Amino acid sequence: MNLTKVSIQQTFGQIAIQTQNASQEMHSQAAELSIKQPPGTLEISSPSGDLNIDSSAAWAALGKGPNLDWMSMIYSQSKGIALQGIARIVAEGHRMAQITNPQNPFAEIAKRDYRAPNPVQYTTAPSYTNVRISYQPYPAEITGVPHSVELQASSPQLDVQYNPGSVDIYMKQQNSIDIQVSQYDWYK
Known part of the structure; x- marks a missing residue:
């Protein structure tokens, strides 16, 4: 009895992907900053206080x-x-x-x-409390004038370079099916 033999061989397809990354380069020089703070102006004036001395009770004590x-x-x-x-x-x-x-x-x-x-x-008892002393101080007058900070900044130009990437897709191996029919001898 002769039987036929079927032989099937398959090859899978392969897809290949090749990429090249994008790159970016930035160059910049250092910025320059200049800060100046002029001193503020402060004026302080202190008016003289009032000193009052009442010695009428002392004179009355002496008559x-x-x-x-x-x-x-x-x-x-x-x-x-x-x-x-x-x-x-x-x-x-x-x-x-x-x-x-x-x-x-x-x-x-x-x-x-x-x-x-x-x-x-005719007189009263002499005492140190017969002389009355009072002092009225006046508050100090303080005037301050602040000056603003002077800022000067110079920023250099930023140099940017961009290199785009790429993607390549291709078939590395083609898919295929190989079918072969042959005679098969069972007793062989």
Whole structure:
């Protein structure tokens, strides 16, 4: 018996891709920058303050103040002096009214009247607080004038070169099918 033999051989196709990358070149020189800062102007003025010295209380304490102030000081004491005098007279009257008192109140009262100090105060107590000092300062006047920064920049030209890439596509191996029919001897 003779049989036919079929032989099939296949070759695959191959596609080849070849690329060349793009390239880019940039060249630039360094930029130049110039910065100038002029100093600002500052003006400070300080006005003199006011110094006030009031020594009228010190002169009054020495009895050398204005006549009206001196008379007002004496007048303001008169009511108190009168009330003290009335109180003293009442107390002396009570002492003289005591008949059973073994002492002699009349002699003691007469003796004391000669030695009695003057109740009117013509001066006040001297003290360092009699002179009043006040000082009024004025704030300092500050005027500032800033100056702006001066910038100068020079930027050089940028040199750019571009080389485009490429892509090549081609068939490296063609596809094919080979079919062959031959006689086949089974017993061979």
